[in-house]
Amino acid sequence: MPVALFNPAAPLEPLDAQLRAAVSDVLDRKQYVLGPEVHAFEDEFAAWHGAKHAVGVANGTEAITIALRALGVGPGDEVVVPSFTFYASAEAIPPTGATPVFCDVDPQTYLVTADSVKAALTPRTKAVVAVHLFGNVAPVDEIAALGVPVLEDAAQATGSRTTDGRFTGTLGAIGTFSFYPSKNLGAFGDGGAIVTSDDALADRVRSLRFHGSRDKVTYEEVGYNSRLDEIQAAILRVQLPHxxxxxxxxxxxxxxxxxxxxxxxxxxxxxxxxxxxxxxxxxxxxxxxxxxxxxxxxxxxxxxxxxxxxxxxxxxxxxxxxxxxxxxxxxxxxxxxxxxxxxxxxxxxxxxxxxxxxxxxxx
Ligand SMILES: Cc1ncc(COP(=O)(O)O)c(C=O)c1O
CATH class of the missing domain: 3.90.1150.10 (Aspartate Aminotransferase, domain 1)
Incomplete structure (x- = not known):
């Protein structure tokens, strides 16, 4: 009997009618960008994590770039990132103007460790991208104790947690997620989110995802056009309770x-x-x-x-x-x-x- 490597469609079969209804509601409402579905999903995704803020963005790659920018990463800075990860974890760094500095992983957990991060730190290190690879949970507390802000790349780890009940994406300063269809929570296209309990970081992320603007008429800094869209948010809202x-x-x-x-x-x-x-x-x-x-x-x-x-x-x-x-x-x-x-x-x-x-x- 064949066994597929993964099958994201199978768990969604019982939700088919609900998913179609959710998409249909968006089509009826005709509001496709930053509308009620995205706002509701952001509230629900933050609450699910026990975090103060979640901000929907276009994908998990831009989530990292935007989160790094919100942390103040820019030209002349270094960001430590594992080399054993999906390419996007590192690809997201150069667009900030910073330099990726590769660190090692433990080949048993496939994760960065406090020691492997420490070996790559320099006076120019501005942040660490701790990747929760394959759904395993990187030792964020130990890395944060080195005194450098930790961005958690939780693209592959939605719903993973620590044994004391804290979810990945809430362990460091800021966490990023991907809703690529094969992820633990997958959209029907691209999508991503940034989670943080820091008001100032959330505020900057919200501005950066909309061209660096808070009011949509004045532009404070060069940002991104990076939004989760209404249809994807509606689809994710049907799935989140499961x-x-x-x-x-x-x-x-x-x-x-x-x-x-x-x-x-x-x-x-x-x-x-x-x-x-x-x-x-x-x-x-x-x-x-x-x-x-x-x-x-x-x-x-x-x-x-x-x-x-x-x-x-x-x-x-x-x-x-x-x-x-x-x-x-x-x-x-x-x-x-x-x-x-x-x-x-x-x-x-x-x-x-x-x-x-x-x-x-x-x-
Ligand atoms: C570890 C990791 N980081 C970042 C990303 C980027 O996410 P996206 O494909 O939504 O841009 C992925 C996606 O596969 C990933 O696995």
Whole structure:
């Protein structure tokens, strides 16, 4: 029986009528930009997180650029960012005028650590982008204790939390989210949000997403045209009440993989200390990751690598070569492999995947 790598459409099937009605309401209202749906979603998304403010933006990449700008990042500054992440985490930095400085990750958690960030700090460091990669939870408290503001890139971690009940995106100064369709909370197109409990940061973010204007007639600074649109907000509002249940299912699927003995065949992703991940991707590691991927795909099991070439090695990043050694990054890049994960997985799917990995006999 084939098992897909992910299947964002499956959990939405029972919501089909509601989703169509929500879109239809927007069409009837004919207000498409920064209207009641976006405002309501912002309030609901902030409340869901126990945060004071959420601001809808066009996507998770611009969310990072705008949040960095709100933190005061600009030309001459440095921003520390992991090299083992989706490219956008780093790509979002140069548009602020600042320089990305790549730091290492722990290849077991795939996350930055306080030590890896510390190694990359210089007197010019203005902020750290702590990526909650794959839904794992980066140690934001420890990084913030280094005395530098932390932007959490929670694009892959909507609904992940700490074991003491705080959600990703609320742990640092400011958090950014992506609603790309395959995320834990996905729109039917692009979308993003910025979450903060700091009034001044929220105010600046609201201005920056609308061309650097508070009143739409005077322009204080060069900003962005970066808004979540009404249709996407309406779609997200239908889904938000189900996010907690979907995250529980992701946690359950992760637990089933462990119970089913997956750890006998591959290295399991390790939740960081104090992390309760709502896995967006379940990423194992193996010395022969490509051979395992090919064997799984041949057996009808979704499996793929994401970041074989880490960000600092990408052509576009050549102006900013690595300044510290990145051995954890090299290891994670070479060995990682995503296997099926999502709210749609049943125990039998997980057993099927584990059996196919055992059958590949690569250990
Ligand atoms: C870690 C990470 N950061 C940032 C982004 C950018 O989000 P978007 O695609 O909404 O621009 C993504 C999206 O895949 C991501 O995975």
């Amino acid at each position: 996010l907690q249940a979907w995250c529980s299912r992701r946690r359950q699927a992760g637990a089933w993989y462990v119970e089913a003995g997956l750890g006998e065949h591959v290295d399991l992703p390790v939740p960081a200390v104090g992390a309760d991940p709502a896995w967006n991707l379940f990423v194992v590691a193996h010395d022969r990751a490509d051979a395992l991927r090919d064997a799984l795909n041949a057996a009808g099991i979704g499996a793929r690598d994401y970041y074989r070439q880490p960000v600092h090695e990408q052509q576009a990043m050549r102006p900013w070569p690595a300044t510290v050694p990145l051995p954890g990054t090299a290891q994670a890049a070479a060995r990682h492999l995503a296997i099926p994960m999502g709210a749609h997985l049943e125990r039998r799917d997980v057993d099927e995947v584990v059996a196919a990995i055992a059958d590949a006999r690569l250990d």
